[in-house]
Amino acid sequence: MDAVFRALADPSRRRLLDSLHAKNGQTLAALCEQMDMTRQAVTKHLTILEGANLVATIRKGREKEHYLNPVPINDIAERWIGKYEKGRLKALGDLKKSLEGEEP
Amino acid sequence: MDAVFRALADPSRRRLLDSLHAKNGQTLAALCEQMDMTRQAVTKHLTILEGANLVATIRKGREKEHYLNPVPINDIAERWIGKYEKGRLKALGDLKKSLEGEEP
């Protein structure tokens, strides 16, 4: 879970996920074309995404295909974000109530 | 949006959000008691959470109350995560299909 949050923290990595979401199974070279940084830097980002289980790769000859794995994102939505959505109205109400009681 | 993702990347900050979710409107000192680091470090984390609009604060005399703002989390769920949930089955299917075609 922590690895997923940390992986999502970088805009370049979110962009890679977006790219794979638009066109799944892209090769490293294909992803690099869109990324305004060296291939090696992209590799590092992809390694982090793999570590968070957000991307799976398959070697095909001398190429490497990258596939999006949306499951960890879904997990975060269910196990973490869901909790906050439930208390949403309550939280805003708490703040409002405290503001009313300001300068007592 | 980027600020929210980066704010959520640190486990201490997620813990602070959890604490405020459990008990809203806590003071800085109260939050520090649970955090195994100096008050100043906690302040830094809270500043980052405020910068991401995840926490709102009100000064009450010499104390400062901290309130959770769940709206940015909700925004991420709707505008970012939602996109991935839709393509979920498709993405897994892509990967499976590519695996079947391995070593061609």
Place this chain on the structure above:
DNA sequence: TTGACATGCAACCAAATGGTTGCATATTAG
């Protein structure tokens, strides 16, 4: 009014992060 308490601010530090360059290896096309 004075002392205790809650918070603010700033300098400093080690480690992590995001990027680079340079070179090595494996595969495919001609």
Place this chain on the structure above:
DNA sequence: CTAATATGCAACCATTTGGTTGCATGTCAA
């Protein structure tokens, strides 16, 4: 076979990050 292509690995670097210590300021209570 050989040359071009696709990726891997490692050392290095600047900046950011997460934390500390030390001191300053503002507010409440006795």
